[in-house]
Amino acid sequence: MKISIDIHVNGEQYPAEVEPRTTLLEFLRGTLHLTGTKEGCGLGDCGTCIVLLDGKPVNSCLVLAVDANGRRVTTIEGLAEDGKLHPVQQSFIDNGAVQCGFCTPAMILTTKALLDKNPDPAEGEIKQALGGILCRCGSYQKILNSVQAVGKGERK
Amino acid sequence: MMSQKGSAGYVGKRVLRVDAPAKVTGNAVYGIDIELPGMLHGATLRSPYPHADIVEIDTSAALKAPGVRAVVTGKDFPCYFGDMVRDQPFLAVDRVRFVGDPVAAVAAETEAQALEALEKIRVKYRELPAVFDPREAMAEGAPLIHPDFEKYTRNIPASMVPHTNICVSRKFSLGDVEKGFAEADEIFEDSFSAQALSHVTMEPHTAIAQFTPLDGHYTVWSPSDRPQRLHKELADALGLAHTRIRFIVPYVGGSYGGKNTLRAEAIAVALARFTHGRPVKVVFSRAEALTATQTRLAAFMKLTTGVRKDGTFTARRAEIVWDNGAYISNAPGVANRGVLTILGPYRIPNLDLVSRLVYTNKETTGSYRGFGTTQVTWACEVQMDIIAAKLGIDPLTIRLKNAYVEGDAYINGQIMRDVRVKETIEKAGREIKLEKDSTSPSPTRRRGKGIATMLKSTATPTDSFCAIKVDMDGGVTVFSSSSEIGAGEQTMMAQIAADAVGVPLSAVSVPNPDTAITPYDHGVSSSRTTYHMGNCVQQAGRDVRKRLLGIAAEVLATDPERLSLFEGNIIETGVGQRMTLKELLSKKFNNKSGAIFGEGHFTPAGNPVLEAREGLKGISSIFWMFATHAAEVEVDTETGVVKVLNVAAAHDIGRAINPVGCEQQIEGSVILGISNTLFEEFKMENGRILNDSLSDYKLATMEDLPKIVSIFVEAEPDREALAVVKGIGEPAAAATAPAIANAIYNAVGVRIKDLPITPDKVLAALREKDNQKGR
Ligand code: FES
Ligand code: FES
Numbered sequence: 011m012k013i014s015i016d017i018h019v020n021g022e023q024y025p026a027e028v029e030p031r032t033t034l035l036e037f038l039r040g041t042l043h044l045t046g047t048k049e050g051c052g053l054g055d056c057g058t059c060i061v062l063l064d065g066k067p068v069n070s071c072l073v074l075a076v077d078a079n080g081r082r083v084t085t086i087e088g089l090a091e092d093g094k095l096h097p098v099q100q101s102f103i104d105n106g107a108v109q110c111g112f113c114t115p116a117m118i119l120t121t122k123a124l125l126d127k128n129p130d131p132a133e134g135e136i137k138q139a140l141g142g143i144l145c146r147c148g149s150y151q152k153i154l155n156s157v158q159a160v161g162k163g164e165r166k
Numbered sequence: 167m168m169s170q171k172g173s174a175g176y177v178g179k180r181v182l183r184v185d186a187p188a189k190v191t192g193n194a195v196y197g198i199d200i201e202l203p204g205m206l207h208g209a210t211l212r213s214p215y216p217h218a219d220i221v222e223i224d225t226s227a228a229l230k231a232p233g234v235r236a237v238v239t240g241k242d243f244p245c246y247f248g249d250m251v252r253d254q255p256f257l258a259v260d261r262v263r264f265v266g267d268p269v270a271a272v273a274a275e276t277e278a279q280a281l282e283a284l285e286k287i288r289v290k291y292r293e294l295p296a297v298f299d300p301r302e303a304m305a306e307g308a309p310l311i312h313p314d315f316e317k318y319t320r321n322i323p324a325s326m327v328p329h330t331n332i333c334v335s336r337k338f339s340l341g342d343v344e345k346g347f348a349e350a351d352e353i354f355e356d357s358f359s360a361q362a363l364s365h366v367t368m369e370p371h372t373a374i375a376q377f378t379p380l381d382g383h384y385t386v387w388s389p390s391d392r393p394q395r396l397h398k399e400l401a402d403a404l405g406l407a408h409t410r411i412r413f414i415v416p417y418v419g420g421s422y423g424g425k426n427t428l429r430a431e432a433i434a435v436a437l438a439r440f441t442h443g444r445p446v447k448v449v450f451s452r453a454e455a456l457t458a459t460q461t462r463l464a465a466f467m468k469l470t471t472g473v474r475k476d477g478t479f480t481a482r483r484a485e486i487v488w489d490n491g492a493y494i495s496n497a498p499g500v501a502n503r504g505v506l507t508i509l510g511p512y513r514i515p516n517l518d519l520v521s522r523l524v525y526t527n528k529e530t531t532g533s534y535r536g537f538g539t540t541q542v543t544w545a546c547e548v549q550m551d552i553i554a555a556k557l558g559i560d561p562l563t564i565r566l567k568n569a570y571v572e573g574d575a576y577i578n579g580q581i582m583r584d585v586r587v588k589e590t591i592e593k594a595g596r597e598i599k600l601e602k603d604s605t606s607p608s609p610t611r612r613r614g615k616g617i618a619t620m621l622k623s624t625a626t627p628t629d630s631f632c633a634i635k636v637d638m639d640g641g642v643t644v645f646s647s648s649s650e651i652g653a654g655e656q657t658m659m660a661q662i663a664a665d666a667v668g669v670p671l672s673a674v675s676v677p678n679p680d681t682a683i684t685p686y687d688h689g690v691s692s693s694r695t696t697y698h699m700g701n702c703v704q705q706a707g708r709d710v711r712k713r714l715l716g717i718a719a720e721v722l723a724t725d726p727e728r729l730s731l732f733e734g735n736i737i738e739t740g741v742g743q744r745m746t747l748k749e750l751l752s753k754k755f756n757n758k759s760g761a762i763f764g765e766g767h768f769t770p771a772g773n774p775v776l777e778a779r780e781g782l783k784g785i786s787s788i789f790w791m792f793a794t795h796a797a798e799v800e801v802d803t804e805t806g807v808v809k810v811l812n813v814a815a816a817h818d819i820g821r822a823i824n825p826v827g828c829e830q831q832i833e834g835s836v837i838l839g840i841s842n843t844l845f846e847e848f849k850m851e852n853g854r855i856l857n858d859s860l861s862d863y864k865l866a867t868m869e870d871l872p873k874i875v876s877i878f879v880e881a882e883p884d885r886e887a888l889a890v891v892k893g894i895g896e897p898a899a900a901a902t903a904p905a906i907a908n909a910i911y912n913a914v915g916v917r918i919k920d921l922p923i924t925p926d927k928v929l930a931a932l933r934e935k936d937n938q939k940g941r
Contacts, residue, residue, distance in 0.1 A: 039199075043201070044192070045192070045195065045196075045198075045199035046191070046192015046193070047192070048196070048198070048368070048369070048419070049198065049370075050368045050369070050370065050452070050860075051452040051859065051860050052451070052452065053452065053859055053860070053861070054861075055452075055859055055860035055861045056368065056452075056860050058368055085192065086190075086191065086192035087191070087192045087193075089191075090191055095187075095190065095191070099190040099191065102186070102190050103182055103183070103186040103187065103190055104182065106182075106183070106826040106827075106829065106830055108183060108185070108186045108189045108190060109420075109652040109653070109654070109830055109834060110367075110368070110369070110417075110418060110419050110420040110651060110652025111185070111186075111188075111189030111190075111194055111417065111419070111652065112196065112367075112368040112369045112419030112420060113368055114189050114190055115190075115192050118190060136868075137868045137869045137871065138869065140868045141867045141868050141869040142867070143867075143868075144366075144368060144860065144865055144867060145368070145837075145868075146365075146366050146367060146368050146420050146422070146838070146865065147420055147652050147830070147834045148833060148834030148835065148836070148837030148838050148841075148866075149830065149833070149834060150833075150837055150867075150868040150871040151833040151837075151871060151874050152829070152830060152833065153868070154868070154871065
């Protein structure tokens with residue numbers, strides 16, 4: 011049995027038929043071919059699959075596509091506007107927060123959500139917000155710097 | 167900052183990574199992201215037993231399952247691979263040797279169908295006695311894991327002890343160790359262990375393979391750190407000409423030594439052979455990545471060290487037993503390099519070293535950031551602290567007293583150059599204020615400081631080849647097989663190429679490797695890439711620049727000696743700018759298209775330790791890496807929880823090619839070091855890994871981030887950067903663990919000698935200390 015859904019991804023409507031058990035992650039990567047969202051475990055443990063659902067970070071491997079029906083999804087592909095990088099993306103580049111880059115989309119999206127809520131978060135708050143995303147390259151120091159740099163008014 | 171005359175000097179500058187824009191936008195295509203027309207999905211059936219004979223496999227029901235296009239077993243594809251010893255079947259043939267050993271694989275239209283079909287495969291096993299502890303596996307009468315070892319093809323000197331599980335046994339001695347002990351005032355004997363660890367690359371192991379039946383050609387998409395070596399390994403395993411195989415490397419989501427062997431590749435290749443040309447994609451689940459790829463070698467080390475009252479070393483005896491697991495990857499190299507650095511960066515005149523690598527019925531092991539050095543540095547530097555405490559010498563002084571200095575001979579007689587270990591000790595110690603006690607916030611939250619130093623060698627001699635192309639518009643492309651695994655390889659190559667050719671950094675592109683196109687390179691391992699491929703790219707850049715200036719001299723009818731190339735412009739002495747590179751090349755090619763090539767080849771002098779049949783004489787490492795980490799920790803005496811507050815990490819890096827990249831490597835390694843020291847370990851039951859998920863196999867997160875200060879110790883500025891540059895990928899991870907352990911001792915007076923340092927071990931040690939006091 012398939013269910014009809016209509017998801018709003020990165021500003022576009024995507025009507026589709028999905029199996030009820032299809033996760034949002036599978037839908038984004040498999041059906042829409044938006045592979046910027048990464049899968050590191052599929053079990054909710056690593057955080058690399060984070061996307062924004064109505065502006066809030068969620069592990070897309072734990073959310074069903076049907077639960078995202080009628081809601082707004084932002085993936086890393088939808089962050090740059092008119093070919094201009096989002097200030098968080100720019101800050102990650104400028105502050106050397108990218109190594110292998112596999113955790114980067116999740117880190118950036120989560121940072122965006124954090125800063126939307128609080129433009130100048132304290133260090134502890136940043137660590138807590140990003141604490142659910144694993145970076146094995148260990149870029150935490152530079153990611154922290156990047157978030158603080160955007161927070162400190164570099165943000166437009 | 168040294169730069170080539172006439173270049174803009176990108177080498178040494180803080181430049182932004184060339185791969186960052188693709189990575190922050192989600193445009194970077196990793197192994198797991200690739201989709202190809204007609205692509206099938208593969209899944210692997212794995213052994214539930216640690217050691218068993220395969221009596222029978224029935225795949226008939228799986229073959230008929232929906233969507234299934236191929237099922238393969240070891241009988242269908244009886245090939246073996248192995249870089250050093252060809253002991254590893256693509257899929258088990260007759261016998262399984264660890265829980266997770268691949269037994270059969272299925273290719274189906276969807277991943278779900280492949281997984282469902284796996285359940286329809288019936289395997290009958292006959293269980294065999296298994297052995298999990300390498301010390302037990304060495305004992306007489308232990309079950310033999312590879313009775314046919316003698317028959318395997320080997321690329322390393324045979325040093326197996328016949329009819330045992332000891333696959334490599336090695337002894338090394340220097341001076342007279344008994345005499346050394348006799349000269350000592352104190353003799354210290356301690357045992358240490360370092361645990362097995364998973365690389366946990368955030369991108370799980372992935373490969374896509376396609377086989378073209380008509381010409382017998384394999385194409386493999388593999389996010390690997392050494393594609394050329396895998397290419398060779400596969401060609402050897404299948405007995406195919408090199409030109410029949412092609413490895414294409416997409417973006418790589420981390421490696422740390424974990425993606426240098428055929429894992430998902432082996433399964434994908436075996437399946438692709440039977441899918442009539444359709445490509446097969448294999449993505450390991452996180453559980454497979456944790457339990458069936460490879461781990462760091464666990465090591466059991468016994469160190470006996472003789473010291474004089476004044477803190478001078480007289481002798482050391484070291485015995486190491488390394489846990490190899492079920493098959494040999496590059497563990498012999500790890501065991502070798504590890505034992506030969508168990509003296510640390512110190513002068514010890516008399517040595518007696520024994521190292522044994524032993525098969526067990528566990529996951530295969532191999533390189534892991536540090537290649538054996540992390541395990542031995544752990545033992546060496548914790549014992550150093552024990553010695554210092556007993557002799558009443560402070561940890562800094564005893565290290566400085568014994569540390570190598572410029573011109574000292576290493577144990578193989580090699581005179582070491584560019585030795586700046588003392589500077590790393592002094593700088594790290596000063597930064598953390600080692601001489602000053604920490605202030606503890608409460609009687610149950612005790613703070614302390616500790617320090618540890620390390621030495622590491624690099625693989626020597628190893629080869630790097632590359633080519634550089636200059637297109638008609640002045641664009642420069644570097645063809646190299648050094649994968650960008652996250653360590654900044656592409657950016658470093660782009661900087662060096664821009665300087666060497668004389669073009670802006672933005673004109674340079676460094677595509678990912680493709681073994682059909684990019685020339686041979688030993689691989690991104692042993693912290694060798696910046697030095698080896700860096701020099702190679704510089705050579706190729708200078709080569710093509712010479713050609714370009716030759717063309718310019720012709721076109722401008724002048725002497726090439728009068729010309730130079732700066733930021734893409736041809737400049738003539740006394741005249742100034744003559745034309746752009748683009749103008750020059752459109753003239754040369756008559757406004758049609760064309761390209762100019764340069765080539766580079768770099769192999770430093772040296773004698774590989776591994777193949778040293780006449781002892782260890784000569785050059786075993788073209789450069790020596792030194793680092794010192796100093797840590798401040800807080801120990802909660804009620805819970806046993808250790809928190810790392812500050813780390814000062816001083817590295818002798820020779821010269822920073824891109825300081826941002828150096829910081830990334832050092833900070834990243836400190837985090838890895840903390841994670842390895844405090845959190846990570848496998849829980850096993852009867853050969854089965856119980857914590858096969860990232861909720862149970864714990865890693866450090868951003869909440870564990872201490873304040874990290876990276877300190878570069880560099881060579882004199884008048885020397886050319888690429889002559890003095892050293893690796894920093896691995897040394898950083900080695901010194902963190904003993905620095906933390908030594909800081910714990912400083913805080914609460916207990917010594918932990920077995921990694922990881924978990925709260926229960928800390929509590930048990932505290933309790934024992936209290937008991938002893940009470941007695
Ligand atoms: S893939 Fe969703 S949390 Fe790991
Ligand atoms: S940059 Fe590699 S996992 Fe974060």
